[in-house]
Amino acid sequence: MTGTQTAAVAETAAPAAAETTEDGYNFAYLDEQTKRMIRRCILKAVAVPGYQVPFGGREMPLPYGWGTGGMQVTASIIGANDTLKVIDQGADDTTNAVNIRRFFARTADVETTETTGEASIIQTRHRVPEDPMTEDQILVLQVPQPEPLRSLEPREIECRKMHAYKEYGLMQVSLYEDIARFGEIATSYSYPVMVNDRYLMSPTPIPKFDNPKLDSYPALQLYGAGREKRIYAIPPYTKVKSLDFDDHPFQVQQWEENCALCGAEDTFLDEVILDDRGGKMYVCSDSHYCARRRAEGHSGKLSGSAAAAYAAAVGADQPEKGA
Amino acid sequence: MNDPQRPSVQASETSQTEERLPVIRVEDLGKTFTLHVQGGARIPVFSGLSLQVAAGECVALFGPSGTGKSTLLRSLYANYKPGQGHIWLRHGEDWVDMATAAPHRVLAVRRETLGYVSQFLRVIPRIPARDIVAEPLHALGSDLAAARQKAEGLLARLNIPKAMWDLAPATFSGGEQQRVNIARGFAVDYPILLLDEPTASLDAGNRAVVIDLIREAKARGAAVVGIFHDDEVRAAVADKIFDVQTGALAA
Amino acid sequence: MNAMSPLLRVHNLSHAFGSLLACSDVSFELHSGEVLGVVGESGSGKTTLLNCLSARLVPTNGIVEYDLRDRGLTDIYSLSEPERRFLLRTDWGVVMQNPRDGLRMSISAGGNVGERLMAVGARHYGEIRGTAEEWLEKVEMDLGRIDDAPKHFSGGMQQRLQIARNLVTKPRLVFMDEPTGGLDVSVQARLLDLLRGLVRELKLSAIIVTHDLAVARLLADRLMVMKDGKVVETGLTDQVLDDPHHPYTQLLVSSVLQV
Numbered sequence: 001m002t003g004t005q006t007a008a009v010a011e012t013a014a015p016a017a018a019e020t021t022e023d024g025y026n027f028a029y030l031d032e033q034t035k036r037m038i039r040r041c042i043l044k045a046v047a048v049p050g051y052q053v054p055f056g057g058r059e060m061p062l063p064y065g066w067g068t069g070g071m072q073v074t075a076s077i078i079g080a081n082d083t084l085k086v087i088d089q090g091a092d093d094t095t096n097a098v099n100i101r102r103f104f105a106r107t108a109d110v111e112t113t114e115t116t117g118e119a120s121i122i123q124t125r126h127r128v129p130e131d132p133m134t135e136d137q138i139l140v141l142q143v144p145q146p147e148p149l150r151s152l153e154p155r156e157i158e159c160r161k162m163h164a165y166k167e168y169g170l171m172q173v174s175l176y177e178d179i180a181r182f183g184e185i186a187t188s189y190s191y192p193v194m195v196n197d198r199y200l201m202s203p204t205p206i207p208k209f210d211n212p213k214l215d216s217y218p219a220l221q222l223y224g225a226g227r228e229k230r231i232y233a234i235p236p237y238t239k240v241k242s243l244d245f246d247d248h249p250f251q252v253q254q255w256e257e258n259c260a261l262c263g264a265e266d267t268f269l270d271e272v273i274l275d276d277r278g279g280k281m282y283v284c285s286d287s288h289y290c291a292r293r294r295a296e297g298h299s300g301k302l303s304g305s306a307a308a309a310y311a312a313a314v315g316a317d318q319p320e321k322g323a
Numbered sequence: 324m325n326d327p328q329r330p331s332v333q334a335s336e337t338s339q340t341e342e343r344l345p346v347i348r349v350e351d352l353g354k355t356f357t358l359h360v361q362g363g364a365r366i367p368v369f370s371g372l373s374l375q376v377a378a379g380e381c382v383a384l385f386g387p388s389g390t391g392k393s394t395l396l397r398s399l400y401a402n403y404k405p406g407q408g409h410i411w412l413r414h415g416e417d418w419v420d421m422a423t424a425a426p427h428r429v430l431a432v433r434r435e436t437l438g439y440v441s442q443f444l445r446v447i448p449r450i451p452a453r454d455i456v457a458e459p460l461h462a463l464g465s466d467l468a469a470a471r472q473k474a475e476g477l478l479a480r481l482n483i484p485k486a487m488w489d490l491a492p493a494t495f496s497g498g499e500q501q502r503v504n505i506a507r508g509f510a511v512d513y514p515i516l517l518l519d520e521p522t523a524s525l526d527a528g529n530r531a532v533v534i535d536l537i538r539e540a541k542a543r544g545a546a547v548v549g550i551f552h553d554d555e556v557r558a559a560v561a562d563k564i565f566d567v568q569t570g571a572l573a574a
Numbered sequence: 575m576n577a578m579s580p581l582l583r584v585h586n587l588s589h590a591f592g593s594l595l596a597c598s599d600v601s602f603e604l605h606s607g608e609v610l611g612v613v614g615e616s617g618s619g620k621t622t623l624l625n626c627l628s629a630r631l632v633p634t635n636g637i638v639e640y641d642l643r644d645r646g647l648t649d650i651y652s653l654s655e656p657e658r659r660f661l662l663r664t665d666w667g668v669v670m671q672n673p674r675d676g677l678r679m680s681i682s683a684g685g686n687v688g689e690r691l692m693a694v695g696a697r698h699y700g701e702i703r704g705t706a707e708e709w710l711e712k713v714e715m716d717l718g719r720i721d722d723a724p725k726h727f728s729g730g731m732q733q734r735l736q737i738a739r740n741l742v743t744k745p746r747l748v749f750m751d752e753p754t755g756g757l758d759v760s761v762q763a764r765l766l767d768l769l770r771g772l773v774r775e776l777k778l779s780a781i782i783v784t785h786d787l788a789v790a791r792l793l794a795d796r797l798m799v800m801k802d803g804k805v806v807e808t809g810l811t812d813q814v815l816d817d818p819h820h821p822y823t824q825l826l827v828s829s830v831l832q833v
Contacts, residue, residue, distance in 0.1 A: 152681075167693060169689055169690070169691075172697070173688065173692055176684070176688055176692065177681060180682055180684055180720075246697050357819070358824065359820075359824050360825055360828050401810060401813060402817065403813070404817055427795070448766065449763055
């Protein structure tokens with residue numbers, strides 16, 4: 001699987017190489033040489049799972065921190081036949097997601113979707129979809145800070161040596177500090193993982209709820225950091241282990257409530273404030289997943305009236321789509 | 324003090340032969356100080372000294388001040404480095420030349436074989452008197468409780484009030500410091516003891532205790548070399564007198 | 575005992591910064607349990623020597639051999655960098671003059687001590703914390719401060735913490751660069767006392783760089799006097815201080831203020 005998929009990564013944009021879009025931009029915005037350079041870095045990243053590969057990051061037409069790393073990775077691997085889904089914090093309909101989706105619809109003329117199962121490439125910020133992904137799909141994650149050791153060790157040379165020599169005691173120290181201060185490992189996102197028993201990796205600010213999904217994940221995961229100009233990857237079915245202590249094993253967040261809209265019991269929930277009197281509800285962070293469940297007839301305790309309230313609260317028309 | 328615990332030189336040999344085994348052999352020893360700070364002035368102290376001291380024997384160094392008694396004693400301890408000659412000391416089964424031995428050998432000799440009571444106690448900040456005395460024994464491997472017990476016995480014998488055992492001796496009087504120093508020197512049953520005016524600032528009572536301690540050390544087979552300004556003490560403990568100026572040994 | 579091979583053997587060690595010879599032709603052996611003091615004034619090459627000895631600065635010339643637990647005497651600069659780094663955080667310790675260089679200032683005292691344990695694979699929080707507590711007690715720190723970061727500690731406490739952090743893996747050889755520099759005299763006395771006790775209790779070998787002869791007398795079994803990058807005199811500590819032979823050593827000893 002890995003073989004065919006990496007081959008796909010290398011070739012995917014080839015048919016579109018000569019095309020330019022009506023706006024005068026090259027296919028998927030970046031020029032072909034740049035995309036080829038990035039694809040080479042991606043291949044290296046796939047070959048050394050979890051290792052941060054430096055790449056010649058380009059200026060993108062939006063600021064750092066808005067997904068420039070993920071966009072460059074997506075631009076390098078996307079082809080005319082791909083279907084793209086973009087998620088921002090689980091939602092398909094927030095500014096960042098909408099804009100990036102629109103960007104590729106315009107510069108690469110690809111189909112876009114909000115349905116996890118339909119997409120061949122999913123670019124995401126801060127979440128892994130609730131629906132399972134398959135070997136035929138690629139997950140592209142936007143990375144603000146690729147270096148998990150950065151907050152602990154400010155010297156870049158020292159960080160690189162620690163990776164090279166697999167000296168990761170310091171990362172464990174940060175978890176120790178959590179337990180000493182809070183009685184438990186309080187880190188709830190960007191929770192560090194060991195990839196393939198070799199490289200320490202930051203899984204981007206996904207909630208640690210999503211960490212277990214990364215282990216032996218069928219889809220190829222590509223991580224792009226625009227400001228820091230690093231790419232790293234987890235090939236399909238790679239071992240990914242969240243760090244922990246023997247007497248404080250890794251645990252994911254849990255909620256006492258289920259999703260107020262679709263009643264799901266096992267998803268990552270967002271808290272939504274409904275009014276200024278303390279009213280709130282918990283809903284799936286993955287908007288597509290929640291909508292699909294409601295379309296299938298599942299409902300939560302607030303589904304009727306609260307759906308409207310939620311829509312009003314987040315200022316979107318999205319929940320009505322499936323209902 | 325109890326029976327000698329060290330298997331070194333004593334008892335068995337003494338009963339069979341009249342002549343006790345030598346444990347110190349000084350050969351052709353010379354010492355000259357060169358004071359570079361003062362224009363390279365050379366001050367010869369002594370030269371060509373030879374001396375043998377047997378187990379169980381006490382030799383008193385003799386001579387007017389400035390003749391090098393202290394220098395000789397310090398050379399024996401390897402505190403001073405003599406310019407010529409040898410100082411052989413019996414160390415367990417070996418002979419070690421203190422004039423040329425490597426530092427770690429000298430330290431081993433000092434730890435196990437060679438005790439030294441200097442004129443003044445070198446006070447270590449914060450360490451109570453009891454532990455200063457117990458330290459050499461503890462360093463030899465005796466457990467701390469036993470070492471402290473022996474230390475307390477010695478301090479009591481030397482009339483250091485119990486209330487002072489837990490205090491660091493920095494604030495003690497000269498005589499008290501000297502007695503702590505003596506207790507420290509006698510804490511281990513060294514086969515060789517060097518004493519630099521051990522009774523200089525002591526009253527008659529404590530002087531008698533020190534005389535007893537020296538006699539007990541001799542009785543268990545220790546060789547003692549000392550400087551005793553006090554004629555009474557010298558007469559009480561010394562078997563032989565060594566004139567540092569002439570290099571003559573007299574009984 | 576006599577034929578015991580040394581723990582550290584240094585042969586003709588020299589280091590030059592460009593045309594400046596910081597230390598030149600240093601040779602010595604250090605035996606297990608020995609404490610070697612390196613004295614001399616600022617700029618005499620003491621710290622450069624210490625850095626070369628402790629595998630943190632590749633010398634221009636010469637050999638530094640250490641008695642590795644599994645391999646015996648080995649040229650430390652023939653080791654790969656990860657092997658040297660491993661040595662530095664297990665069988666060796668380095669106590670820096672400035673605690674900022676030797677501690678993680680914003681990580682708790684417990685975390686600072688525990689780091690070396692975690693670096694060699696300890697993964698049981700309770701045990702790591704227990705060991706950290708033990709060591710904080712050994713260096714006379716208040717256990718109530720175990721979760722405080724050293725940036726809030728006094729200089730003396732920081733230095734004691736640094737010692738605990740280094741000794742937690744039971745190293746056989748510790749390098750110290752002016753361990754009492756910049757501390758008040760009373761704090762210094764307490765630290766010296768602590769160091770003396772630990773060195774004896776743990777049978778540590780140590781190389782201590784200091785310009786303070788009193789510190790050297792208290793801690794070191796033997797001394798190496800350096801001037802202009804060269805060793806001008808070596809010997810037993812009390813021998814060097816009480817009967818100095820080299821003109822420079824005599825000057826050094828006679829320059830000490832008597833209290």
